[in-house]
Amino acid sequence: MESRTPRQWPYTPSNSPVALPKESVFFCTSDVIALQFPSHNTDGVLGGESLQAYCSKFTSDAGTVDELLAAHEAPPMSERRPFLLLGELANPYRLQDIGIGPLPIYTIRLSGLCRTYADAFDNREVKPGVLHITLARTAGWWEQSHLALATIDQMKQMVTWLDQGRRGSWKPVKPAEGMLHFETQPLMPPTPENISWNGNVESVEIQAPEFTGPEIDLKQVMVAIHANYGCYDNRGRLSRCAHIGQRDFHENVFRRGSSKKWADILDIC
Secondary structure, X not given: OOOEOXXXXXXXXXXXXXXOOOOOEEEEOOEEEEOEOXXXXXXXXXXXXXXXXXXXXXXXXXXXXXXXXXXXXXOOHHHOEEEEEOHHHHXXXXXXXXXXXXXXXXXXXXXXXXXXXXXXXXXXXXXOOXXXXXXXXXXXXXXXXXXXXXXXXXHHHHHHHHHOOOOOOXXXXXXOOOEEEEOOOOOXXXXXXXXXXXXXXXXXXXXXXXXXXXXXXXXXXXXXXXXOOOEEXXXXXXXEOOOOOHHHHHHHOOOOOEEEOHHXXXXXX
């Protein structure tokens, strides 16, 4: 990836949440720097200091993540915790709007969890509005997403931005189901034809690809979920971001069903 400034990332509300990084990056106000995985994978499940140490070893043409944080006078890795970025929160253009400050972002794989549209509009920039992304279970599912190593203040900034002044509409939680792994290779999710539906539960019936990176301790990871209405219910089924874009969702799916409550689509610690 060529180095780009945050404002060079394509973004329009109608095609959110596309234009996300395809690889791990270091975000700052002046640049988005591509990161390379460490030369050797580590064994075991990463959490706490071991996760911080592994994330520090990612390198770039401008130095390691530790060196980049120091060069931008940002809080060190020891003050950062894992925070899942779903949808726009992984878009450098949007992070610039939020004023989030230097942030290392890593490509990861969700297993047993999927990204789906929250059942509420954000009409701050466009009408009818943008639907942000929340998290839901799907047995056997996999897809690529992003994980930031963020400070507590940065996590609060992102949740506050999602809330739009309505405190509590988005809730930071720790998922109690699914798995997370670092993902070093491009990853295609299951197709709609790969998902079975028994009238009550959806599940993926095909074998998942081999993992390419170490596992991340899910018990230590935070994510913002939509806690007012949860996600959209398309006749009992989920509208996954991997299968349907924002514009198509707006025009052909939204408001033709009901909503799933967040507590019914995701178990939390």
